[in-house]
């Protein structure tokens with residue numbers, strides 16, 4: 001039935017110059033001072049009279065309904081209305097100067113019938129297809145079942161500590177995300193008068209409402225700063241039964257006072273070493289992500305020397321990095337008189353050869 005109707009409508013498309021005598025104000029029976037409320041009221045009154053659901057099979061009514069819909073489409077849009085007001089019939093043709101092309105085209109796909117008429121016909125009408133009307137991009141919408149649209153993807157920033165990003169962590173975040181409409185249980189409709197379903201006012205028929213909610217997610221071990229976590233279905237709500245978009249959490253990893261991470265899985269830290277430990281060797285305590293460990297420092301360790309501690313870098317499910325410890329030899333800035341005296345004596349009695357000096 002629907003397919004047959006669509007074919008017929010398409011065949012009876014009118015040429016562009018049909019608009020030459022089209023007056024949207026007259027069509028809606030309003031004057032050119034009509035307010036948006038006046039227009040809506042006039043349109044609803046006429047739609048109630050000529051809607052194909054009300055007068056099935058009545059071709060004249062169908063034509064009339066298309067005309068009032070186009071008139072309302074133009075006049076309910078501030079820009080289109082202003083353009084029509086200033087251009088008159090040129091609004092439809094694009095004007096002679098532009099070769100008669102590029103004028104207004106009615107696009108039923110972008111005209112939100114459901115918003116205006118949904119509650120008028122209980123959201124269940126069906127059977128009338130605008131697919132063949134007027135050209136434009138979005139044809140093919142059926143009454144009562146407007147085109148489903150997927151919700152938009154949303155990005156949100158989150159910060160995690162360096163150690164949480166390395167070790168992985170469960171976290172709770174607060175986001176505005178779609179949830180099943182509690183009013184209609186996600187159906188989008190409520191029982192109306194006489195058993196006909198009517199559009200749920202809480203979710204406007206979408207079946208979902210946006211609420212502030214706490215969502216649990218997990219930052220996997222070894223997560224890199226700037227990468228995104230995808231939370232399916234937690235983005236913008238869908239329209240007309242379309243599925244929700246996704247939420248992408250852009251993870252900002254905070255700097256750590258001890259560790260830095262290179263482009264891979266290796267961690268780096270600096271270790272301060274005193275004069276005697278550098279000169280004579282020592283066992284030093286080194287901080288790792290997993291706790292302190294001992295590191296044997298050989299005698300004669302130079303400033304800037306680097307030690308690799310295997311397996312103490314970032315661990316992911318697949319790989320493990322290493323920890324690099326860079327030595328910073330710190331010399332005393334003040335000497336006690338005793339220390340000074342002993343060191344002077346050492347310099348005399350046991351001179352040390354340093355490479356390059």
Ligand SMILES: [Zn+2]
Nearest residue numbers: 181184200203
């Ligand atoms: Zn609802």
